[in-house]
Amino acid sequence: xxxxxxxxxFDLAGPASRTVVEARLTLCAAAVDAPLDLGSYTDEELVxxxxxGGTPSAPSPWYSSLSExxxxxxxxxxxxxxxxxxAYRAEPVDEATGAFVFRALPDVLxxxxxxxxxxxxxxxxxxxxxxxxxxxxxxxxxxxxLVERVDHVGVHEFVLCTAEEAARALxxxxxAHGELPVPELDVLLDREQVAAGxxxxxxxxxxxxxxxxxxxxxxxxxxxxxxxxxxxxxxCFVSTAAPGGGVxxxxxxxxxxxxxxxxxxxxx
Amino acid sequence: xxxxxxxxEVPDPRARDVVDEVARLAxxxxxxxxAVLATFRPWPGNLSWLVLAALLLPMAAYxxxxxxxWEELLVRATITAIAACSAAVFVVPSLFDRHRVCEHxxxxxxxxxxxxxxxxxxxxPGRVRVVHRAPLxxxxxxxxxxSPHYRTGxxxxxxxAVNGLDTAGAHRSPFTWWVLGTRRPQRLAExxxxxxxxxxxxxxxxxxxxxxQAVVARWGRPAREPLPExxxxxxxxxxxxxxxx
Numbered sequence: 001x002x003x004x005x006x007x008x009x010f011d012l013a014g015p016a017s018r019t020v021v022e023a024r025l026t027l028c029a030a031a032v033d034a035p036l037d038l039g040s041y042t043d044e045e046l047v048x049x050x051x052x053g054g055t056p057s058a059p060s061p062w063y064s065s066l067s068e069x070x071x072x073x074x075x076x077x078x079x080x081x082x083x084x085x086x087a088y089r090a091e092p093v094d095e096a097t098g099a100f101v102f103r104a105l106p107d108v109l110x111x112x113x114x115x116x117x118x119x120x121x122x123x124x125x126x127x128x129x130x131x132x133x134x135x136x137x138x139x140x141x142x143x144x145x146l147v148e149r150v151d152h153v154g155v156h157e158f159v160l161c162t163a164e165e166a167a168r169a170l171x172x173x174x175x176a177h178g179e180l181p182v183p184e185l186d187v188l189l190d191r192e193q194v195a196a197g198x199x200x201x202x203x204x205x206x207x208x209x210x211x212x213x214x215x216x217x218x219x220x221x222x223x224x225x226x227x228x229x230x231x232x233x234x235x236c237f238v239s240t241a242a243p244g245g246g247v248x249x250x251x252x253x254x255x256x257x258x259x260x261x262x263x264x265x266x267x268x
Numbered sequence: 269x270x271x272x273x274x275x276x277e278v279p280d281p282r283a284r285d286v287v288d289e290v291a292r293l294a295x296x297x298x299x300x301x302x303a304v305l306a307t308f309r310p311w312p313g314n315l316s317w318l319v320l321a322a323l324l325l326p327m328a329a330y331x332x333x334x335x336x337x338w339e340e341l342l343v344r345a346t347i348t349a350i351a352a353c354s355a356a357v358f359v360v361p362s363l364f365d366r367h368r369v370c371e372h373x374x375x376x377x378x379x380x381x382x383x384x385x386x387x388x389x390x391x392x393p394g395r396v397r398v399v400h401r402a403p404l405x406x407x408x409x410x411x412x413x414x415s416p417h418y419r420t421g422x423x424x425x426x427x428x429a430v431n432g433l434d435t436a437g438a439h440r441s442p443f444t445w446w447v448l449g450t451r452r453p454q455r456l457a458e459x460x461x462x463x464x465x466x467x468x469x470x471x472x473x474x475x476x477x478x479x480x481q482a483v484v485a486r487w488g489r490p491a492r493e494p495l496p497e498x499x500x501x502x503x504x505x506x507x508x509x510x511x512x513x
Contacts, residue, residue, distance in 0.1 A: 021281040022441065022500035028287045029442040032294045033383055033435065141284065142291030 012089055012103035023106035024113060027160055031144055035161035038111050043154035044078035049088070049104065049112055057115045058136040062154030111158055114138060114146045121216045122264050124170065128209050135170060137265065145265060163267035167258060175209040175231035176257035183235040183251030190246045204249055207232035213264055229257055272468035275504040276389045290442050293387050293433055301385055302371030306459040310362045310421030310449030320355050327351055362421040367448045369459040372467055376419055376446065384416060386432035386446060388464045393471040394505025395431035395498060396478040397512060398453045402427035404485035405447055408494055420449030428453035428478060430460065431498050443498040454479060473507040481512050
């Protein structure tokens with residue numbers, strides 16, 4: 001009797017294989033009805049799978065805090081862990097140069113290509129009292145978005161869902177919920193006034209969560225748009241760029257925050 | 269009759285509109301499938317009824333014979349009623365789970381507004397199979413026997429397996445096998461064939477093919493995979509295509 005190998009059991013695929021594209025199609029078909037959880041990965045696992053040296057698509061807070069030598073060790077350890085779990089296998093091509101090709105689970109590779117093959121990305125940075133975390137959203141076909149939440153210790157959680165589901169989840173993530181009062185604020189300030197910390201923005205400064213949204217179009221750096229969502233016990237505020245270079249701060253209800261997220265994601 | 273409509277095929281999964289098309293079909297609900305033409309239930313098979321009758325009828329007969337006093341009559345009736353309720357637990361799911369053959373697809377599940385729909389354009393008339401001893405099919409597949417794809421009730425022994433769009437959570441492919449328990453799988457196949465042909469799909473001979481490709485699920489390891497998977501890029505076999513292994 002021949003014992004099956006890891007590759008037999010887990011059906012690993014090369015990054016450019018047709019199986020990966022099939023897996024991406026399958027995941028999209030499964031996500032149209034309900035959000036699809038695509039699992040969690042660490043900073044170093046994602047950097048290792050993407051290949052170090054590339055342009056990172058999301059922050060890696062833990063990995064980027066390490067020294068270069070520590071990063072090398074962390075990458076090796078991460079890929080060893082993935083190999084032991086049957087999700088990754090490196091095959092040397094040239095012993096002399098150390099060149100290798102790798103195979104990984106099609107679902108994992110499908111996830112990586114979803115991060116790369118996108119036209120629109122929304123990056124949200126959430127700052128609280130003591131920590132900072134992120135949500136990075138990648139637009140997919142068929143009205144779907146890949147949501148990557150990165151926590152302050154560098155664990156990345158992936159969910160594939162519709163724009164509406166993503167908007168609702170991120171409204172809650174921004175701290176906006178039904179019981180908050182709606183503050184009365186509607187001011188237009190220029191950048192210098194905002195930097196000076198004027199009296200009008202006192203309620204905004206008292207907020208416990210500040211989310212900065214940046215909408216990007218891949219390949220078009222001029223199309224970057226920024227806005228902010230601030231929440232605290234006193235209510236929610238939304239800041240948007242005004243024509244002419246100013247910033248508008250408005251008191252907002254949770255529904256307004258939801259509408260802001262919908263707008264950012266192009267949900268109807 | 270000439271077929272007017274095409275089946276969903278994914279020759280190149282890199283094509284940009286493929287995801288949109290598969291997502292459009294996966295988003296279809298019950299209303300998009302049109303009027304219900306026929307309804308089938310995973311009703312218990314003859315053997316299951318015989319076993320239930322063999323258990324319950326003697327108890328009922330005993331309870332009905334002259335009891336020495338009313339207290340004993342009450343005890344006997346209570347025990348019989350409890351046994352009948354226990355048996356009903358196995359039968360009642362068959363009452364609610366329904367396979368609805370509609371104008372444009374199948375609507376499966378307990379509720380009328382079920383999300384489990386299989387549009388005809390995704391149902392391959394070549395990948396159809398009557399399954400005998402259907403509850404054993406879950407032993408041979410890499411899928412939990414409690415998966416929503418197995419709609420065989422608790423006491424059904426026969427089923428029709430059809431391969432179509434996976435609207436219950438795809439795993440390896442957008443296509444999956446739906447195992448539809450029924451006392452008369454051949455009739456279900458005929459109803460599906462008639463509805464597909466009426467809707468313009470080349471499905472003449474589907475029921476005959478399902479009968480020809482019948483398989484008996486076994487307790488032990490089968491010699492061949494009873495329901496071979498259809499990968500995303502696998503073409504439609506069609507009624508006249510190569511038989512399933």
